[in-house]
Amino acid sequence: DARVTQTPRHKVTEMGQEVTMRCQPILGHNTVFWYRQTMMQGLELLAYFRNRAPLDDSGMPKDRFSAEMPDATLATLKIQPSEPRDSAVYFCASASDQGILDEKLFFGSGTQLSVL
Amino acid sequence: RKEVEQDPGPFNVPEGATVAFNCTYSNSASQSFFWYRQDCRKEPKLLMSVYSSGNEDGRFTAQLNRASQYISLLIRDSKLSDSATYLCVVIPGTYKYIFGTGTRLKVLA
Secondary structure (H helix, E strand, O other): OOOOEEEOOEEEEOOOOOEEEEEEOOOOOOEEEEEEEEOOOEEEEEEEEEOOEEEEOOOOOOOOEEEEEEEOOEEEEEEOOOOHHHOEEEEEEEEOOOOOOOOOOEEOOOEEEEEO | OOOEEEOOOOEEEEOOOOEEEEEEEOOOOOOEEEEEEEOOOOOOEEEEEEOOOOEEEOOEEEEEEOOOOEEEEEEOOOOHHHOEEEEEEEEOOOOOOEEOOOEEEEEEO
């Protein structure tokens, strides 16, 4: 079964440390999304890429967050420096964009981040 | 105002009951709509797409009301296994999948 792979599954770190989360989208999928989920805010869209180009990262705090796709098989989300309010589950999702707005999103299992 | 809004619930219903959720969206240009299901501590998974003419998949019926800008999900004959959070998703025409905060459903034995 094709799936989106995220690493690490869990991360506990101290405030001020750098955190890097990785995502391997499903082979052939050209649209990749990063979401953050908290109890209060639900699923917030942080950034998304189409054919590796960033389309929109307006949902992301620019001073500390960065998202990249160094190649078609890897997307990264970095937080530097991390803060306790960044504690959340971070999901990566991918879709095969065929130019129609009816494509199913496939999610990874998420990274549970705790910043102490 | 949030782009996509849902009643967080929880909706507690007995087995066999019919339950309906609504989801409102603010962007009238939105073109595609979905319902996702999320189990506790798991990733969201697609439940069904929502088409203009409405669509049905077994016990689940999804409807779109463009005039009032909402989508709905109806679950008939609820099962214990339907207990989950139901997320509506709206695409406002920019390949941007916007999720609602979800509605929690608990089906009671």
